[in-house]
Structures are given as C-alpha cells and as structure tokens.
Amino acid sequence: MAECKAEAGLKKLFDDSLDLLNMFKRKTYAETFQILYRGNQECLNVLAEACSEDADREELEAYARVIPEYAKEKLDGISSKRKKERFFADYNMTMAVYVIPLVNYSVFHNKRDQGNPLTVRMIEIWNELPVTGYTLSESSYDLIQSGFKNRLCYITTAVCSSRNQPDDCYELETLRRYRDDYLAQTESGRQLIEEYYDIAPGIVMAVGMRPDAPEIYEGLYKNYLLPCIRLIEKDKKEECRELYIDMVQELQKRYFYS
Template sequence: MERVKQKLIDLFLDASNYQSQFKRKLYEDAFTKYYKKHKALFEEIIAMCENAEDADQVIEELSAVIPEYAHEQINQIQKKRKRSSRILDYNLDMITFVFPAIVYDENEYCVKLADAILEKWNRPPIEGNIQWTSYEKLQGGFRRRLCYITTAVCESQNKADDCYELKLLRSYRDSYLMSSEEGNAVVEEYYDVAPTIVNHINKRENASEIYNEIYDRYICPCIRLLEQGKKEECREVYTEMVKGLKRQYLYS
C-alpha cells in the first residue's frame, strides 16, 4: 500500500513536467508518454481493488494521497500571490494529465478513485470547483478546432453549439484568418492557450460574469464588424482578445 501511495505522489508531481505541452500539436504525444510511464500504477490499483475484501476502503485510502500532499505543499506557502499561483498550477496538472490518465481505460475502480480524489481535492486550502474530464474530450476539442473561449462564453449564456455567433466566427476563422500567414499565426496561438484560459476561468466563482464581460468586450464587436464586412478590423479585435486574455489569465 505504501509503495502505491508513493507512486500516486510521483504521478502527481510528474504532471508538471508535461504541462507546457498541453497544446494542440503536442498534447497527444505528451499524454501518451505520461500515461505509458504510469500505466503500471493503474494496473496495480485495479489488482488491489479486485483482490481486496473491501474495494471501497482501498479507494478511500488511496484517494486521500494526492489531495493531502498537494494541500500540505500549498499550506507551506505564506505569500498570497504565490499560493494562488501554485493552486492554479496544481489544478491544471490535475485537469489535463492526472485525472485523464487515471480514468483513461474507463475501469470502474479507477473512475471511482478519480471521483473520490476530486471530492477531497476541492476542499480547503484549494476550495475549488474543478471537475475531472477525459483525455478523449480534451484531445477531441483540439482535433475539432473548437472555438474554446467563444464556445464557453456562449454556453454560459445557454446558447447552442450552432448558435449564430459561433457559426459566424468559425466561418470567419476558416475562410479568412486561416488564409493568411498572419491570421494563421493568431489562430495557432489561440488554440495553444485557449483551453488553459477556459480552465482558469471555470475555476473562478464569478466565471459567468467573466464570460459576460468577454462577450460584451470581444465577441459582440467581432460580430458587428463581420456583419459590416470589416474582416481586418475583426482580426484586430480577435488578436486583442487572445493576447489580453493570455496576459490576464496565464501571466497574472
């Protein structure tokens, strides 16, 4: 049991080594390497649960390892800004690598373990509201080239995935931005940082207010400019959105 607990801590710590590769062109390869490196741990956990008289007790004990370790590390940080930064980093590690790896094979014990870890993770000092998601969902978003931020904004306003705003902006992206080297560079930057930005926003209590602000400040002006045929002016607003949100939610 103690050896498995240490491996769980290693799983958590190792995620930070891959976090910089949570980008459209790098994530698939990075996750594959991360998962293969730790696959034996998940197999060992499954075997422990299958052979235990009380599998739920095994899951309960193992599920406390990562949250307790992370919480202890956070509690040792005195400065508020550094503490907040560490929490954000830890949350991203969990969302993009740790949880997707644990549930990758969809084994019932591993899914239960992920649920139990999540419940303990979202307690003080983190006091978060993150949710685990699968690798397939994260990678699928990259493959479909989703308008991550615009989609998140529209979802917060109960708009459908095929709403007017999304359809117009997707068409603009594919037919105009992607046709030029400069526009393509903006789109590439967007898809590298947008998933992480959305994860940062979703962890905040006022996420809906933030999305409303993004809608008013960026989405609506883009829509109006496109309706007026001002595609280049729209690109300037689009670029400002990417760089502004990047500064605010990645480097602040």
C-alpha cells in the same frame, strides 16, 4: 511497505504532471501523456488494481486521499497569497488534464469511460477540502483529445453557452464565417487559427473551473466579442483580428498555467 510505496508513487505522479503542465497543447498533449503514463506505470498499475470490484475499500480511500492532501500541504506552504492563487489554477489543471485522465486511462485503456471509484472519490476529496477552491470534475484522455480535434470557436462557444445562447446564434455564426471566409484565406490567418486551436481548449478548461466563470465570460462578451462583431459588421476585419488576439493573449496570461 506497499502502501508507503504507493503513496510516494502518487506524489510523484502529481509532481511529474505539474512539471509538464506547460506541454498541455494540441500538438504536444498526446506525447506528454504517454511520457507520464510510462514514467508512472508501476504506480498506475497499483491504482488500476485498487479500482477492481473486489478491491479493499479502505485501501482505495487511502489512495484517493494522497494527492489532494499532498497538494493542499504544498499550497499551505506558500506564503505569498498572489503566488498561491496562481497555483490554484495550475493544480486544478494538472488534475483535470493529466492525473485524473491517467488514472482513468490505466483502468479503462483509452475508452470514453469515466467515473471509476478511485477518481470519483479523489475528486470529491479535492473539492471537499477544498484544495484550491476551484471545481474539479471528471475527465478522460479520449475526451480531451477529441476536444483538441474538433475545430470549434472554443472561447466564443464557451461565452455564448454561459449566456444560454444556442450554437447557431448570431455571434457564433458571424465569427465562424469570419474565420472561414477571411482568416483562413491567407497563410498568416491559417497560422493564427492553428495557434488558437493549440491553446484555446486549455484556456476554456482553466476558466471553466473558476467559481467566477460566468462573470469572466460576460466580461469577455462585452469587452471583446461584441466589439469584434461590430468591427466585422463595419468591414474592419483586421481591427477585429487584433482585438481577438488581444483577448486570447490576456486570457492565456491571466487564467492559463503559470
């Protein structure tokens, strides 16, 4: 009976998290995380106990399988290939930003620690089945929150990192100066920066989980970032602004949650 209750609780944890995926933004993440934590407290307490050193390994294995198998079953029930592919990104994001961090949070109490045996095994099963074909990795609430707080050129940094360019490369330095010396000098520019910081970390996470991430980043470099740099060099700063907005909107529509 207890195992059945835990299984139901795990399925509820996944469904609740999926329902609130559109709240994964800088301004709403902390509050949404706590809502999910409180709303699934009983289940999370059971999972925390399952991660103790003297816990039953068979019980832990059973818990680790519930969500991956449940998610795969839900996806297998979707007949439309296009709709199913859209859910691939949503399901992986749900696991990465809510489910895995929630389980780690319940065990480690908001420390940077990751890798408890339950989440390690859950991730292994998710990737082995595979549930979506996208790569799922360890994550924690604290690390995600610190990512939201860091004022970085997220997308440009991800693109340059994918191309093995250093953090002080010409492209990054040019766009940072453009941000600080041009956009940040006006109210509309500051608002644009805030909106960017609200969604860009999530976009980078979503793209980073895809098997074709290197190809996506190379396309962004050729079609958006390099043209933006050329516009800045020609002092066409407003044209650069419009092109960068187009890039962010296209990424959000194509790769972020449905």
